[in-house]
Amino acid sequence: GAVVSQHPSRVICKSGTSVKIECRSLDFQATTMFWYRQFPKKSLMLMATSNEGSKATYEQGVEKDKFLINHASLTLSTLTVTSAHPEDSSFYICSGLGRAYEQYFGPGTRLTVT
Amino acid sequence: AQSVTQPDIHITVSEGASLELRCNYSYGATPYLFWYVQSPGQGLQLLLKYFSGDTLVQGIKGFEAEFKRSQSSFNLRKPSVHWSDAAEYFCAVGAGQGAQKLVFGQGTRLTINP
Numbered sequence: 001g002a003v004v005s006q007h008p009s010r011v012i013c014k015s016g017t018s019v020k021i022e023c024r025s026l027d028f029q030a031t032t033m034f035w036y037r038q039f040p041k042k043s044l045m046l047m048a049t050s051n052e053g054s055k056a057t058y059e060q061g062v063e064k065d066k067f068l069i070n071h072a073s074l075t076l077s078t079l080t081v082t083s084a085h086p087e088d089s090s091f092y093i094c095s096g097l098g099r100a101y102e103q104y105f106g107p108g109t110r111l112t113v114t
Numbered sequence: 115a116q117s118v119t120q121p122d123i124h125i126t127v128s129e130g131a132s133l134e135l136r137c138n139y140s141y142g143a144t145p146y147l148f149w150y151v152q153s154p155g156q157g158l159q160l161l162l163k164y165f166s167g168d169t170l171v172q173g174i175k176g177f178e179a180e181f182k183r184s185q186s187s188f189n190l191r192k193p194s195v196h197w198s199d200a201a202e203y204f205c206a207v208g209a210g211q212g213a214q215k216l217v218f219g220q221g222t223r224l225t226i227n228p
Binding site: 106 | 155208216
């Protein structure tokens with residue numbers, strides 16, 4: 001199956017700093033990628049849809065100025081959490097859209113803001 | 115709005131026993147339905163999906179699911195579980211344009227007793 005990687009797998013940053021998370025499709029081209037947020041013992045919540053070469057579409061309630069998404073190539077999308085605060089601590093998961101509506105998920109990135 | 119409900123937060127079964135994980139959805143049109151499994155350190159893996167046709171869907175790892183429109187359900191089953199099946203299971207419905215967006219249920223944690 002198709003493989004999606006995320007980097008880093010874990011990151012700790014100080015409050016007020018920014019952190020970038022990378023999502024790469026390793027063996028397929030993903031015109032569309034998705035970013036999710038997962039709270040402890042909770043479901044995945046879609047944050048935004050990113051399309052290569054265009055602006056991301058954010059879900060209602062997600063701050064686009066805080067969560068910057070760039071999808072510069074068919075294999076790379078990045079999520080930058082700007083001016084991070086402790087409430088941004090979470091598990092962030094990306095996926096790439098393959099054929100037949102199937103999404104291939106990355107292993108996730110655990111962000112801790114101190 | 116689309117929604118998915120997984121009534122069971124945590125299920126424990128003995129190895130070798132049968133398994134059924136419940137999933138109910140709310141969606142106005144014909145749903146695209148998915149079951150994913152999430153293991154620690156790994157990305158969500160697709161077990162099976164239903165788009166149309168035969169309402170009994172076979173997936174990987176010996177799993178199957180049955181779409182019942184009258185009950186708005188898509189329950190996941192396995193006749194005999196293995197210790198390696200212990201994980202978090204998510205049911206999802208495809209929503210939005212082209213059913214690309216996934217709306218996830220809350221997840222069911224499966225524990226296997228030896």
